[in-house]
Amino acid sequence: MPPQIQFRLRIRRNDEIAVGPGKISLLEAIDRTGSISAAGRELEMSYRRAWMLLDEINRSLKEPAVSTAAGGRQGGGTTLTPVGRELIQRYRQIEATAEQAAAAELKKLIKLLAP
Amino acid sequence: MPPQIQFRLRIRRNDEIAVGPGKISLLEAIDRTGSISAAGRELEMSYRRAWMLLDEINRSLKEPAVSTAAGGRQGGGTTLTPVGRELIQRYRQIEATAEQAAAAELKKLIKLLAP
Numbered sequence A, B: 001m002p003p004q005i006q007f008r009l010r011i012r013r014n015d016e017i018a019v020g021p022g023k024i025s026l027l028e029a030i031d032r033t034g035s036i037s038a039a040g041r042e043l044e045m046s047y048r049r050a051w052m053l054l055d056e057i058n059r060s061l062k063e064p065a066v067s068t069a070a071g072g073r074q075g076g077g078t079t080l081t082p083v084g085r086e087l088i089q090r091y092r093q094i095e096a097t098a099e100q101a102a103a104a105e106l107k108k109l110i111k112l113l114a115p
Helices: A021-033 A036-042 A047-060 A082-110 B021-033 B036-042 B047-060 B082-110
Strands: A004-013 A016-019 A066-068 A078-080 B004-013 B016-019 B066-068 B078-080
Touching (some): A004 B082, A021 A036, A078 A082, B016 B047, B021 B047
Antiparallel strands (some): A066 A078, B066 B078
16 A cells, blocks of 8 residues: 555644644535534534534634524534635645645655555 | 644554654654663653554664664663664654745734634
């Protein structure tokens, strides 16, 4: 099996991960599914856990990453705000930039691995 | 508190992390201390855990990352091989390259965070 490369960016503040792979995946799942509970199911986490992560994301940003329409949990659904979309886009772009920049050096490291 | 940026590289193969931050930190600690048990203490892991991680590292490389002098656990100490040193050096260089390449984009992402 060829080796899989993972570059993961985490931004910590006050002993909390303000932005990291789990939170970005949650926002992406909310964008796909339009709901916190469906996103939680997709990522195999409880509604409570998804809601708490989302609350941490929203508190760590200047403006919230999602907006919930009237009706709440059972009702109106949850969509990403422009800031939420920008956060995902920038995060994924940074990962791609990092992988591209390090590609040549990564090849040399991988040559140290057993076949 | 200013945000702390962490870029972490992991190389997975066969559902195992062949190279990752924990294993690189262990090799660095062995290099500093000259022993698996002292390195384990420094990283707050058991000798058994440190030994198992090291075994995984050695098995995932073409050549072992460490060599243990006669005497074993109580005796001769453990030192890095040239391959072990090259692995650490390349890993840390890749992290630095990634951070430098993504620095401008990271600043824009950090602007989305609450002050």
